[in-house]
Amino acid sequence: MRKLIMGIVEFREKMLPQYAKQFSKLALAQTPDALFITCSDSRVVPDLLASTHPGDLFTMRNVGNLIPPATAEGASTGDLSEASAIEYAVLVLKVANIVVCGHSECGAMKAVHTRNAKLKAPNLDRWLYHANNAAFRLEHEGPLDDRLKPHDQLSQLNVLVQLEHLMTYPIVHQQVTAGALVLSGWWFDIATGDMYAYERTSRSFEVIDRAMAERMIARLASRAR
Template sequence: MRKLIEGIVEFREKMLPHYAKQFSRLALAQTPDALFITCSDSRVVPDLLVSTHPGDLFTMRNVGNLIPPATAEGVSTGDVSEASAIEYAVLVLKVANIVVCGHSECGAMKAVSTRKAKLQTPNLDRWLKHANDAAFRLEHEGPLDDRLKPHDQLSQLNVLVQIEHLMTYPIVRQQVTAGALILSGWWFDIATGDMYAYERTSRSFEVIDRAAADRIIARLAGPAR
């Protein structure tokens, strides 16, 4: 806690003068371009990884970057917190992008991989069931990259499954079909600091270097947008 308190003072004294005008403007409204869904893991820091500033990202974090699927009526089959964030981002903020970002060495994916009962964590056990489809897919279809550890193989597939869960929400599906919303799957390797994007053509996660970034940006700016 001491580190947090001292950090507040450091921000106030050194950083706030640089952001004062931006915060004054943001106090009236926010217009983020993307909803960024990622894990609660302390090693995953969205604003650091994508070099964004206050007001750029609408962020939703939870254990395992999971999205409970919706019913045909658009009602979440799990915690309504995630569904509420999706509704607000799509209907109110009108974001143009939703990113689901998983990561290496994810504790949630390790728990799902080992399938060990957590007798003292009934809520966590119930929550992690939203990754069961990813575990089933890994077991029956195999990994996207067999060089990875099993829990990292699961983590990558889990990103794709959660995107599929997003598409069960009518408001998301409608906006995607209309070309007003793009869903992307990313995966962060903590050990190397590299971010990867899923490419449907190669059915793999490819590192986002300068060349890949140019291709992705060009695609996002294409006719579908």
């Protein structure tokens, strides 16, 4: 806690002068380009990994980067917090992109994979139910990358399942179909610091290096025309 408190002081004294004008503008409105959905894990820091600044990302974090699917009427089958963030991002902020980002060594994915019943956490058990489809796919269809540890194989598949859950929300489905919204699946390897993006053509997560980034940006630009 001391590190957290002193970090606030350091920001106030050293960084705030650089951001003062930006915060002044952001106080009036925000126009983020993307909704970034990722895990609560302390090792995953979106603004650091993407070199973004205040106002760039609308971020939603929870255990396991899970998105409870919606009913045909658009009502969440799980916690309202996630559904509210999705609605706000799409309807009010009008983001053009939604990214679901999983990561390696995810505690949530380890719990789902081992089905550890010893941990007395009934709320966590109910929450992790939303990753069961990913576990089913891993068991019956196999991993995207068999070189990874089983819980990391699950983590990658979980990203794809949560993207499918996103598409159950009518507002998301409508915007994607209209070409106004793009969904992307990313995966962060903590050990190497590399970020990967899912490529449908290769059915694999590929590292986002400069060449990959240029291809991704070109695709986004072609969709915007």
